[in-house]
Amino acid sequence: MAQTEQTGRFLGGPAGWVSVAVPAALFVWFLQFLPQIGAGEVVRLSIDWVPSLGVSIGLLIDGLSLSFALLITGIGALVTLYSTSYLGGHVHYSRFVIFLLAFMTGMLGLVLSDNLLALFVFWEVTTISSYLLIGFDADAAKARRNALQALLVTGTGGLAFLAGIVLIGVAAGTFDLSQIEGTLTEHPLYLPIFLLVVAAAFTKSAQVPLHFWLPNAMAAPTPVSAYLHSATMVKGGVYLLARMNPTLGGTDIWFWTLVIFGGVTAVFASILAIRQTDIKQVLAYTTLMALGTLVMFIGVGTDKAIEAAMTFLLVHSFYKASLFLMIGVVDHGTGTRESTVLRGLWRAMPVTALAAMLAALSMAGVPPLFGFVGKEFLYKASLDAPAWLWVTCAIFAASALMFAAGGIVAWRPFVGELAETPVKPHEGPLPMLVGPLLLAVLGLGAGLFPDYAEWLVRPAAAAVAGAPVEVDLYLFKEVNSAFLLSMVTFATGFVLYLLHPRLRDGLARFKPRFDPGWDRVMDGVAAGAAGLTGVIQTGQLRRYVFITFATLAILVAISVVRGRIDTPLASFEDLRIKHWAVLLFIMAGALLTAFTNSRMTAVAALGTVGIGVALVFIMFGAPDVAITQLLVEVLQVVLVAVVMLKLPHLNPESISRVRPWDLALALSIGALTTLVLLAVMAAPLDLRLTAFFEATSAPIAYGRNIVNVILVDFRALDTFGEIAVVAVAALGAFALLRGTRRPSP
Incomplete structure (x- = not known):
């Protein structure tokens, strides 16, 4: 990387002072643990992060993590001091300092985390920040290419590591390293855990045949190379193997x-x-x-x-x-x-x-x-x-x-x-x-x-x-x-x-073909993605809908077969004439929607289906939900009818022809939905959540309408998200409608 002229600022200005002071202070702070750790003790500090998932920010300071922490901060302080002269005059020096400190933070979190999920988060922080550092000279095509290569190789290993962490949690019953008792070598999941952890470590620490990204990372500025190679990212995989040795080794x-x-x-x-x-x-x-x-x-x-x-x-x-x-x-x-x-x-x-x-x-x-x-x-x-x-x-x-x-x-x-x-x-x-x-x-x-x-x-x-x-x-x-x-x-x-x-x-x-091989793999991925996009993303909404529902049908069918769901026969003894009338009303609307040649008729018929559902809510004691359903259906019909005025007429030939695949898919979705609903209705009803809402709605949320309390208080963020989605969709539709207007001649 070409050198820049110095600006004359002491240590590169405020960014330089901070970059040196932070790792130096951390190095001094970690030194205080040296006598304690040298005596064979282990220090654990823990703060709950996501209690519902059992995730905590726990610091595990033992001989291994302290050694890495001292190297990361000590060498980090010298590297940042070096950078104040090497890059202090660079126009993007402040950005470089941010990337480097983020890199340091990721490595410290990686080696100090007691919780594997938190460790994975910091693992990915090092991946992303190293990508930014390797590609710091963004004007150079080589730097961009090599940074992307490092990101993809180590990022793939990170995905393997995440899968391994999930299996470790299943096998050990905990994600905390200090809580894993004994080894996992006799567990049935040991082999997949081993393969996933080793894959992550080998990508991070560049073992053959995944080594080629590391020499290419020399596109980074020299201070980054010194830091990356001596004390940080490339030793992340070594640290992982060393840390997991008592659990997976032997x-x-x-x-x-x-x-x-x-x-x-x-x-x-x-x-x-x-x-x-x-x-x-x-x-x-x-x-x-x-x-x-x-x-x-x-x-x-x-x-x-x-x-x-x-x-x-x-x-x-x-x-x-x-x-x-x-x-x-x-x-x-x-x-x-x-x-x-x-x-x-x-x-x-x-x-x-x-x-x-x-x-x-x-x-x-x-x-x-x-x-x-x-x-x-x-x-x-x-x-x-x-x-x-x-x-x-x-x-x-x-x-x-x-x-x-x-x-x-x-x-x-x-x-x-x-x-x-x-x-x-x-x-x-x-x-x-x-x-x-x-x-x-x-x-x-x-x-x-x-x-x-x-x-x-x-x-x-x-x-x-x-x-x-x-x-x-x-x-x-x-x-x-x-x-x-x-x-x-x-x-x-x-x-x-x-x-x-x-x-x-x-x-x-002797010219090893690892790097050209990588380029061919990436070219193949790009070609495959282009081919798949050409098949799936054709621009036809009907195909998108078909693929979505076909995928849903396959997944639900697999779940029904593998789960051996017991679906009792439906009983019609309790149905009265009004129930049959509403059912026939809904079926008529559905059939008319499927067979009509008019968009307006299809929209109106679909609206009748929604009205029929609202009648079902009324008959079974949910008038507030029925009102909401009715309002939504009426509003939908009106809005869609307005939009229809902007759309071209349907091609009668495309409408009249029979589409057996669509028919088979619709029947499959209907049958599978019916089976799942029958199985759910046959299972014992768990009323614990109902009892909780009944007992807490009035004293906690000060509301007597339980449904409203659930939407406004207990599910406030969820409701806010739904409102935001509707608002964004409305704005998008408005923008599209305005975009179709043609200026008057």
Whole structure:
């Protein structure tokens, strides 16, 4: 995204101050829970939201949610500080701040929600706000296209997640995560729940073959990329799997699905990272590697694997945010991100070079950086995993390739002779340097003093495992298998870095078709929608009515058959002559409506049917309803008669021909309605609601006419909505009638 000139306002003006102050204040607020959560406690705060549905806004603060909350707010504060210089002069900077804070709010709600329905709401907030952020440069077709792709992929996963939540509520009897007792692995609904939850997590965290949207999300401004990849949306799926591990984990299908897809994603993405020349794209694919690694080790599920996953979660957040922000500084200071162009920048950009080196060394897993600690524990957990050969080979291949990617991103651009770039290289402003440098230094400090990282890793691992986990982080203790694997990784990674130009050229011939495949799918959806629209939405009202009632008939018939509704035979013993007379009157009106060739006659005959219904109300003691029915029918006949004056005459040929399908549909609707009404009348009448209205209408609503009280008081909003619909329909009809008037010559 092209940079904008700065306006000279401090921190981008009020919008910038707010964008930095809000996450910084939240970060400080969450810090107060660290001693409490570190001691093994869990904090729950709850406010009823929709009591009738059992939905509450409940905050569940344990080790897992606190770790994510601190990353979201801490990195969020640095990213927003960075943005005050990177985008502070942009004409839409205030809008960018709103989108980014909405994104932050969605992620915080996602990781802190105790109620699954509330969690889903925030899940969708992240989907929508990320769409707005990725497509922030709305003038660029690429940004719009990639934003829509991210929205559709993750939104589809969101629908799967909603279905999974409903099944979890049915199986567990609650939507509150803290109230789910035991596991659901033995429940008959476990398999569909598992498939739906995993589908949601895989779309959100971009696992193969649903990974293609994440590199395309690089169309977003660099601060968004740094935030999205390090601490927020893409880790939403990882968070969901970690949160549901105590409930859904421990089964063979959980293990093999997560281990296989996670391992494939880690290795495949690492290979594609070497293929890129844009260093921002290199980092995008290394994010996929990290996500695959986290998914794989959550799937392994042993205490060591969960300890390693939670450690690597922190490792990745530190170095990835630092490197993305560093790339923004390089792009800002040189005008390019091409690794084939950038050389010798350390003289012109020493602070950026220092941050890049530290963060890249952590990504490569070199001691004494925190990345070395994370990689060591990944190796230790992989060697003890049930499928140890697959897991170890996957993490070895990915780690070696990550070493080479670190060299491409942070070594090659800064060493050697200074190369010519579109812009003369210069160091970035202070707000753009604080974030990458601080995060890189944190990676160094956490590596030298890993005991402090245990404050987050231990309670987070316990939350994922569902039981206390022994955590002992250290930089180095002894020469063991994991340490030897690290040494081999360094050697392999160094060779890959030296050979990466040849590897890149060779991999350039390998062109995965995921993205073009997506375009073909979308083209097919558009073509299918156009074809279906051509069949259904023909502009003929009669066809619309036919399809609507045919659908109704099919659904009601299925319900009658599956429900095995017992419909007793109708009894006519209590009918008197007046009842038969009204019935014949209604039938005559209906038949005349069906067979007449005149619109006016059809309208009048239909009005007689309504009058007959009003007579039924009168005979059975509902005069007020009868009056309403009568007024409506008279008004309808009058209004429709006026409208008829504006319509052309019917074609006699189209009227006279027999329409057997219409006849069959009408008879079907009539028969099914009769069956349902007979079944309802045969069932015991539940008078609890009637008794409630009788007992409360006068003392509460001060009304003696129960029907009026129901409409005006107990159903006030419903009645208001009906009135609004009638008013809108009347205005629409008035506008249409006025539109048909022709100016006088």
